[in-house]
Amino acid sequence: MDLEKRNTPYILDCTFRDGGYYNQWDFDDDLVEKYLRLLALSGVDIIEIGYRFFKSKDYCGPFGFCSEEFLDGLNIDSKISVAVMVNASEVLSSKEDLDRFKECFVNAKKSRVDIVRVATYMHDADKTESLVNYLKNQGYIVCINLMKISESSEQEIKSTVKQINEWKTPADVLYIADSFGNLDTEKTGKLIDLASNYWDGDIGFHAHNNQGKALTNTIAAMKRNAAWLDSTILGMGRGAGNASTESLMMELNQENADDEQRYDSKAIFPLVVEEFESLKREHGWGHSLLYEVSSRYSVHPTYIQEILYKKEKYSTDQILRSLDKLTTTDSTSYSTEIAESLLISSDIVKGDWDATEYAEDREVLILGAGPEGSRNSDQIETFIQRKNPLTLSLNVNRSISEDFIDAYVIVNRVRLLTELNKNISSEKDIILPLHILSEDMRENVKSKKILDYGCNISSGVMSASNSHCIIPFELAIAYALSISIAGNANKIYLAGFDGFEIHDPRQDEMLELFKLFKSISSIPIVSITKTNYPLEKRTLHDPSI
Incomplete structure (x- = not known):
């Protein structure tokens, strides 16, 4: 992939990676074929085809591992660059995992993968230098995705970005991830400007739609010179979802109305209507009150996903009390123990009225x-x-x-x-x-x-x-x-x-x-x-x- 500067940003469609949270990264073969074919016709620049996990406790489909053998079997247009994402915390958890990571990333010339995105929290960013260095030496374009960045102070952001920019072999792209979807256009612009002051490479932006602002924030990032913009088909993604690819394409075409239209959004309309509309009805991603509240209190989106998944079994009161609990405790990171306790109370709630004789023999x-x-x-x-x-x-x-x-x-x-x-x-x-x-x-x-x-x-x-x-x-x-x-x-x-x-x-x-x-x-x-x-x-x- 050519990383030379251009007048328009790159669109990175990460539907199969972010959307995979809803189906364990196991997409239907017919949908996959249609997705790859129509995305190629649309002119999208990059497809993030999935995660590259190295182990899984539960069932996980092929788009969660993205092995070379699996990718070789996909009909991906040669004009499209292919990305995968790795979680730094998973790779760095043990020497065994680090060794497995290195085994999975062969030299880029032998791989269908062009780009590797390393996802990390701000406080762990300094630990990922060895991963970035290895991937760069293997010939990959590397992005470092800073998650939960909106929770960090200006000084923390400045220090972290400056540090990773000074690595001997820095990443190619620094991504700002609005993990909680709690940014607005002004805050987005300020974050991009702040990072740009201390970063020599390209800036990318990944939005979430908790407050219904994913698309407007993405456009705001672009106007502050973010060169890589994330999106998904119909906004499919964990929790409230993301900026939609079809909408982003239309917005970018409109921004460049006087120039040649780079994207053909109409090419993916059949994909949206015939495939993803039904998936959205089934899985229910998108903006909602619960996701909006979660973004304002920096609640990890997986908690809300689980509440929504189980909501038919519980009362409104139980759901609202669970949300109250999440907003008053530290729930920025996901915990299985907290999740299991949310909608379950060991205490039976009793009233102070005795109904025993209320309808006696009536x-x-x-x-x-x-x-x-x-x-x-x-x-x-x-x-x-x-x-x-x-x-x-x-x-x-x-x-x-x-x-x-x-x-x-x-x-x-x-x-x-x-x-x-x-x-x-x-x-x-x-x-x-x-x-x-x-x-x-x-x-x-x-x-x-x-x-x-x-x-x-x-x-x-x-x-x-x-x-x-x-x-x-x-x-x-x-x-x-x-x-x-x-x-x-x-x-x-x-x-x-x-x-x-x-x-x-x-x-x-x-x-x-x-x-x-x-x-x-x-x-x-x-x-x-x-x-x-x-x-x-x-x-x-x-x-x-």
């Missing part, structure tokens, strides 16, 4: 929000007048008069904020797990009649005691069923539980919930409005119910 009617409940509201009110059940409304049900409701059941913190604005009577019971409320929110409900029944979420589990329950999902119906069990109801009626489409994941949750309910309780449960759930069904027009 029938309970639980009101849902389905259209059938609204359509039959008059008949439901007549049913309540006639049967006098203990009537529990899941959140606020406006189709049934408050006169017919005994208690409102709320289990979600966000839902509570919404419901409090609906003027629930201070005389009506509100059953909720008080522990989900912040101090400010507790002040807001002081005037309400709160019954504090503890709620804990654990996948595949359902149980109910006098002070708390354990439910598989953060669903108000699961909470209400638990209250009915704990309160010793003799029968449960449901109204307004129509059900969902067969492939809707919410339908699967409800089916699992009813299955768990029947495994722990013999209380009869009957739907009195139309439903597609496998329950006993009766009609409101039947005088015998």
Whole structure:
């Protein structure tokens, strides 16, 4: 690869390296073929084809090792330069690993790899001189990627950059990596300027999209003369992802509108639409609230990835408390022990209200929000007048008069904020797990009649005691069923539980919930409005119910 200065920067697409965190660096053969073919047509300068790990504790696909034999089998256009990345901490952990590193990097003339990027933290950068020296002597272009640089002081950056610039055989490119995605355009420019003052080679920039600024920061870096710019297809990358290659190409073409267009972004549009859109839906990378908060508190993105991966199994409150824990502790580096403890609490949260006699020998009617409940509201009110059940409304049900409701059941913190604005009577019971409320929110409900029944979420589990329950999902119906069990109801009626489409994941949750309910309780449960759930069904027009 020719490293002579040019008017436009290089685009380095690192989709398979950064995106590999989502599929263990194991990409489909057809996708790989299309990616390599269309990237070549687009005019991209460099493809970082993956990592070059030297060992792995878990399964890792071929793009995690990028052996010479594997790369020889790929149809990579000769015009494209190929890069791999190594983690300095892995190589320097033992003499055995260092020896393996040297074995894996044959002379560059015999390799399809042109560029090696050495990733290191600022405080370890000085230890990588021997690696850079070896790779340079083997004929590779070498980049040194400084991670978490935004967490370092100006003096630390100055000292580190100056030191590695003075090595006998310095790297060719110094990369600024916005590891937490917490830079803005101004800070990006200042970092590039600061590094440039003490670095004689090219500068590169690798952005993350935690705050939705990956592309604008990358352009800002370019305008401060960063010559190497990282991107990935559709922004695919760990956590919030990166600047997207297709967008970066369009931006660079626009910046050079008067000159010949260097990149053909349209060449990769089919790749984006046909392959990566579905991958994004499957893996969920991209900007989100959790990633934005993590960037502002310098939380390692892998923690957020794991929370998002498991979020369907845990309550909103558990997720928010986990985030609180991460933002108040040192979580800039990933720790398996911390990760395993985040969403798991050994302490069962109990409430201070005893539900034991709340429904003693009474029938309970639980009101849902389905259209059938609204359509039959008059008949439901007549049913309540006639049967006098203990009537529990899941959140606020406006189709049934408050006169017919005994208690409102709320289990979600966000839902509570919404419901409090609906003027629930201070005389009506509100059953909720008080522990989900912040101090400010507790002040807001002081005037309400709160019954504090503890709620804990654990996948595949359902149980109910006098002070708390354990439910598989953060669903108000699961909470209400638990209250009915704990309160010793003799029968449960449901109204307004129509059900969902067969492939809707919410339908699967409800089916699992009813299955768990029947495994722990013999209380009869009957739907009195139309439903597609496998329950006993009766009609409101039947005088015998």
